Amino acid sequence: MMMGWTADFASRVAKRHLTIGVIGLGYVGLPTAMGFHDAGFKIWGVDISPDVVATIRAGDNPTGDSQSDVLIPSPSTRGWNITTSFSESIPHCDVVIVTVPTPVTAENKPNLDFVIAAGQAVFDNVSRGSRTIVVLESTVYPGVTVDTWLPLINSCGLELGVDVDIAYCPERFDPGDVEHGVRDVARVIGSIDGIVGRDLADLYSTLTRGGVRYVGSIEVAEAAKVVENVQRDINIALGNELARIFPALGIDIEDVMAAAETKWNFMRTTPGVGVGGHCIPVDPYYLIQCSKEVGIPAELISSARAVNRSMPEHVAGVLKHLLLSNGAVPEDSRILMLGWSYKPGIGDSRETPAAPLAASLKEEGVAVTVFDPYIRPQDRPEGILFTDDLDSSEGFDLVVLVTAHPECIDLDWEGLASRMRTPIVYDGRRCLDLEDLASKGWKVHAVGRPDGA
Numbered sequence: 001m002m003m004g005w006t007a008d009f010a011s012r013v014a015k016r017h018l019t020i021g022v023i024g025l026g027y028v029g030l031p032t033a034m035g036f037h038d039a040g041f042k043i044w045g046v047d048i049s050p051d052v053v054a055t056i057r058a059g060d061n062p063t064g065d066s067q068s069d070v071l072i073p074s075p076s077t078r079g080w081n082i083t084t085s086f087s088e089s090i091p092h093c094d095v096v097i098v099t100v101p102t103p104v105t106a107e108n109k110p111n112l113d114f115v116i117a118a119g120q121a122v123f124d125n126v127s128r129g130s131r132t133i134v135v136l137e138s139t140v141y142p143g144v145t146v147d148t149w150l151p152l153i154n155s156c157g158l159e160l161g162v163d164v165d166i167a168y169c170p171e172r173f174d175p176g177d178v179e180h181g182v183r184d185v186a187r188v189i190g191s192i193d194g195i196v197g198r199d200l201a202d203l204y205s206t207l208t209r210g211g212v213r214y215v216g217s218i219e220v221a222e223a224a225k226v227v228e229n230v231q232r233d234i235n236i237a238l239g240n241e242l243a244r245i246f247p248a249l250g251i252d253i254e255d256v257m258a259a260a261e262t263k264w265n266f267m268r269t270t271p272g273v274g275v276g277g278h279c280i281p282v283d284p285y286y287l288i289q290c291s292k293e294v295g296i297p298a299e300l301i302s303s304a305r306a307v308n309r310s311m312p313e314h315v316a317g318v319l320k321h322l323l324l325s326n327g328a329v330p331e332d333s334r335i336l337m338l339g340w341s342y343k344p345g346i347g348d349s350r351e352t353p354a355a356p357l358a359a360s361l362k363e364e365g366v367a368v369t370v371f372d373p374y375i376r377p378q379d380r381p382e383g384i385l386f387t388d389d390l391d392s393s394e395g396f397d398l399v400v401l402v403t404a405h406p407e408c409i410d411l412d413w414e415g416l417a418s419r420m421r422t423p424i425v426y427d428g429r430r431c432l433d434l435e436d437l438a439s440k441g442w443k444v445h446a447v448g449r450p451d452g453a
Contacts, residue, residue, distance in 0.1 A: 004094045004132035005165055009128065013153060013206065016040035019353060021093035023118050024080070025052055027063050027278070027348065028137060028171045029099035031182045032207070034071050038183075039206040042079035044089035056082050060137040063348075090125035094131045095203065099171060101278070102138045108285045112148060115140065119149045123156045123164065132164050133196060137171040139283050141226055141290035142219040146192070159193070167191035167200055169227030169449045186210035190221030228300055229283040235269050236280070237304035241312050243271030243448030253448030254430055271448045272434035273402055273428035274311040274353025276342025281308070281351040292396075312353045315447065319383075320443060323366075326422055328397045330366030334407040334421070338411075339403020340372040340384075347374035349381075354402045358384060369393070373407050394419035400426040414440045 010019050018041055022033040025047040033045045047053050055062040057075045073080040083089050090096060100114035115138055126132045145168045150160070158164050172185040185202050189212060191197030197214045204212040215221050243253045253271055261268045269430050275281050286304045291298040323333050342352040349355070358368045369385045370395070380386050387393050388409055399416070401408060410433060417423040417440055425437055427446035434444040446450065 004130050005166070005196050005199065006269060009196075010202050013199070013203050016206075018042070018094045019044065019092050019205070021046060021089055021096040021122075023047075023096060023098045023122065024100040024114075024138075025056060025062070026099070026101070028173045029097075030056070030061075030072075031173060032062055032097060032099060032171075033042070034073070035182045035207045037073060037077075037080055038071075040293070041206075041446060042092075043081060044093055045080075045082045046084065047082075048084060050084055053082050059124060061256065069361055076219035083114035086121040086125045090132070091127050092098075093132060093198075094259060095135065096122050096319070097137055097169075099137045102194055102282070102286070103278075103400045104142055104285045106287075109142075110141065110286050110289050112140070112144060114138070115144070116152070117147055119152045123149075123152050125157070126158060126164050128158075128163055129166075131162060133167060133200065134164060135167045135169050137169055139163065139170065139225050139229075139279065139286065140168075140222055141222045141286040143290070145218050145222060145259055153270070165193055165196045166218070168221045169200065169204060170221060170228075172228075183253050184210050187212045187217045188221050188224055189213070192218060206365060215277055226283045226287045229279045230287055230304075233275065233280050233284050233308060234300065234304040235267060236272075236275055237307040239269035239271045241307050242313060247450040250450050252450060270430050272353075273315045273357055273400075273447065275308045276350065276352040276354075277348070278350045281305075300328040312355075312358050315400075315428060316324050316357055316428075318447075319361065319400060319447075320366075320399075322424055322426065326372050326397075326424060326443070326450075328422055333365075333397040334367045334369065334395060335361055336387075336393060336399045337370045338367060338372075338399060338401045339405055340370050340380075340386075340432075341376050341403055343408070344404045344410070345374070347372075347376060347379060349375060349379065352403075355381065355399075357402065369396070372403065372405065373406065374405065390416060395421050397422040398424040398426065401428050401432060404429045404431045413437055417441045 006097050006265060020036050020041050021044040022029045023046045025045050033043050037043045052062045056072060059072050061072060098118045100118045103111050105111050122134055149166055153160060168190045169187055173182050185208060187208055189197050189200045201212040206319050215275050233327045244255045246256060257268050260266045288302055320330050323330050340352060340354045341347055361368050369387050371387050371390055423441050424443045430446055437443045438444050
């Protein structure tokens with residue numbers, strides 16, 4: 001029988017005499033499993049999707065993040081086991097890492113269904129006396145790991161510290177970021193048992209070169225994760241709000257930012273059409289919910305989230321104004337959106353601002369076409385027209401850059417302008433050379449830039 005935590009755990013880490021299970025083989029779980037396997041550990045990867053499991057077993061990447069394309073071990077690789085079965089995998093594992101989604105509901109309330117379901121499936125299959133260590137990596141607010149998993153442990157008849165231990169290590173994986181991959185970023189560990197927590201820090205140190213710190217309680221580690229992304233959401237919201245104020249004053253936000261960043265401690269952000277991804281647009285709601293439960297209003301956090309959430313609708317209004325001011329009628333107009341995924345270089349469209357932007361435009365009667373070479377045909381949303389060939393695209397009234405894919409920036413702008421019905425471009429990411437585009441016949445506009453600048 002496999003043993004989870006033992007007094008010689010550190011020695012077993014050094015000798016790679018551990019089997020690690022990873023629950024959820026998505027953008028976080030798959031590179032985590034591959035990272036620990038590359039470090040020399042046996043792996044059991046579990047996903048409830050038969051399609052995901054079949055794809056990985058075939059040596060292919062189901063995530064859309066190109067970082068994982070050439071790294072997936074072949075099905076015959078020693079110590080690499082992929083399955084949909086918890087009963088087949090969990091009894092073999094010394095440490096089980098849970099990397100399931102933690103989205104929000106339509107009412108922006110935390111949805112913990114995946115965390116609860118994964119915990120139940122793991123604890124149902126933990127061997128008695130094994131002291132299996134179960135680590136949650138999914139983003140939650142302080143108290144969730146203990147409050148959701150301890151009742152499950154008790155209902156399964158397991159004893160904490162005898163049959164199972166629990167800990168929390170927030171994921172810090174950024175899809176598409178080659179400089180901050182799972183093998184490079186610093187990590188923090190929180191646990192109920194301090195000895196287990198410190199031993200887990202040794203284990204995670206084999207995964208990442210970025211350093212691992214044991215921070216004490218699970219709640220501290222949980223709070224650190226949400227605060228990291230809340231801070232980013234607030235900083236981005238400031239830039240987005242200023243991008244709406246300064247154009248009304250005849251000032252370009254980029255000129256202001258360039259001037260302000262000459263001060264050594266100024267943290268510059270770039271405004272955009274909105275914030276997407278699995279963290280920044282989601283994590284603040286977890287802290288907002290937590291603050292409500294303790295009766296403390298999260299006013300700054302809530303306001304920042306409202307600003308960023310409203311940016312797609314704001315941009316849609318600006319685009320409508322541009323159409324009207326150039327003699328086009330919105331309900332008879334066609335807009336080409338460059339990019340659908342939430343960030344450059346990947347096919348991840350979770351919480352993408354492109355979706356509410358397209359919805360707002362379509363409500364005005366605008367016909368929307370999207371170009372995004374990273375979104376696979378099977379992942380394209382229903383009701384949205386995609387084009388795969390910009391060279392034959394024609395008859396549009398406005399082009400808006402939504403995602404800064406290289407393919408969306410370095411295209412044949414002169415050729416596209418010649419095929420436009422009205423050559424208007426709106427830079428929603430402030431990364432285009434507007435002067436160069438103007439010289440090629442484009443009427444140029446951008447987020448945070450006053451008209452006529």
